[in-house]
Amino acid sequence: MxxxxxxxxxxxxxxxxxxxxxxxxxxxxxxxxxxxxxxxxxxxxxxxxxxxxxxxxxxxxxxxxxxxxxxxxxxxxxxxxxxxxxxxxxxxxxxxxxxxxxxxxxxxxxxxxxxxxxxxxxxxxxxxxxxxxxxxxxxxxxxxxxxxxxxxGAEEGADPLALRMLLLGQSYSSPVTVTRAGLAEARRALRHWRQQVADWAQEPSRPIPADLLRQAHAALADDLGVPAVLDMLVSLERDVDVPAGAKFETFAHLDRVLGLDLAREVGHQHRAMP
Structure with a gap:
């Protein structure tokens, strides 16, 4: 529901x-x-x-x-x-x-x-x-x-999805202030997660933890609880008991809603040099 x-x-x-x-x-x-x-x-x-x-x-x-x-x-x-x-x-x-x-x-x-x-x-x-x-x-x-x-203030590679992540970090009904520091932090977090997802993708696939999947879907279904889902991913990344393959599948699955292009770096580290 x-x-x-x-x-x-x-x-x-x-x-x-x-x-x-x-x-x-x-x-x-x-x-x-x-x-x-x-x-x-x-x-x-x-x-x-x-x-x-x-x-x-x-x-x-x-x-x-x-x-x-x-x-x-x-x-x-x-x-x-x-x-x-x-x-x-x-x-x-x-x-x-x-x-x-x-x-x-x-x-x-x-x-x-x-x-x-x-x-x-x-x-x-x-x-x-x-x-x-x-x-x-x-x-x-x-x-x-x-x-x-x-x-x-030095320009880096622009990542518009940093603004998306910053806005998703607050309930949609709450006011948000966009700051340069906030965008920089969101950009760093995205870069880190994308590298983690690329690393996890090299490990054998494992099922998404059932409890986490149920909690994430319930949070989204209950008034678009995206900030709670982001917090779940932070905790999952740090959980040493969850296999890398399960972390990859979870991040990839929930990115269908987050829309942060978290799998962007998958396979890039193995590209052959010209």
């Missing part, structure tokens, strides 16, 4: 209702005169995690994205930035007017913090606010999107 908290009532609601196996999700981007930045991308990210969780639990998910009418350049930039964050493309994208209907019928509607939610029917989720202690480099003007740097 997949449940999520309706912002309007504060109650956990089972979705989808009845015996249907299709979860319809509508993600709303508001009309913002200054452009769409990191704060607004959190709603599509949460929608992506919800869709991935539904699919992990045997449901089919269909996502619709509604946006204000954007110039072609900004629309293409929005597509690129969402792809960089690992957000699966929506089934359809619909433009809406300021005074128009804010989206298609859906089981769950996701809104950026501060958005108007009264004009829809279904479960309403307002994601927590996102503030930045550094310039927002996700602007949809064709500039370098989602670029992160180290604490000293």
């Amino acid at each position: 997949l449940r999520i908290a309706d912002t309007a009532t504060g109650r956990l609601v089972e979705i989808p209702t009845g015996n249907r196996h299709l979860l319809r999700i509508c993600v709303h981007l508001p009309v913002i005169d200054t452009g769409i930045g990191t704060a607004h991308l959190r709603a599509p990210l949460v929608g992506d995690v919800l869709a991935r969780t539904a699919e992990l639990h045997g449901l089919q998910a269909l996502t619709v994205l509604t946006t204000p009418k954007l110039p072609p350049g900004q629309a293409h930039a929005l597509d690129r930035v969402m792809a960089a964050l690992g957000i699966h493309p929506p089934a359809t994208v619909e433009a809406h007017e300021v005074t128009g209907s804010p989206g298609a019928p859906a089981d769950v509607h996701l809104f950026a913090h501060g958005s108007e939610t009264d004009a829809v029917e279904g479960v309403r989720i307002v994601v927590g606010s996102v503030s930045r202690a550094l310039p927002d480099e996700t602007g949809l003007d064709g500039s370098a999107a989602l670029e992160d740097r180290d604490e000293e």
Whole structure:
């Protein structure tokens, strides 16, 4: 059973209702005169995690994205930035007017913090606010999107998924402040986990620990408890009693929801030199 908290009532609601196996999700981007930045991308990210969780639990998910009418350049930039964050493309994208209907019928509607939610029917989720202690480099003007740097300011290989990991580390309803130090820490953690997964992949495969799998799926099904899943992976990595092959299978399986590309380095260490 997949449940999520309706912002309007504060109650956990089972979705989808009845015996249907299709979860319809509508993600709303508001009309913002200054452009769409990191704060607004959190709603599509949460929608992506919800869709991935539904699919992990045997449901089919269909996502619709509604946006204000954007110039072609900004629309293409929005597509690129969402792809960089690992957000699966929506089934359809619909433009809406300021005074128009804010989206298609859906089981769950996701809104950026501060958005108007009264004009829809279904479960309403307002994601927590996102503030930045550094310039927002996700602007949809064709500039370098989602670029992160180290604490000293020297540019390294950009990894937009560091922002995804930072945002996933907090409950979707909690406010998040994006700092340069936070992005650097997320980037280091991703680099470390990817190397660990690559190392574990060289060992014989072992089954995912049943208790951990059950706990992880239960956490995800109970209001998208992604932070709890991340904590489980931290503990699993340090558990010397779990075989490397089981750690690999667990990280690979849960990355279907996390979307952090944790298997990126698998096999790279054995590439033949030219």
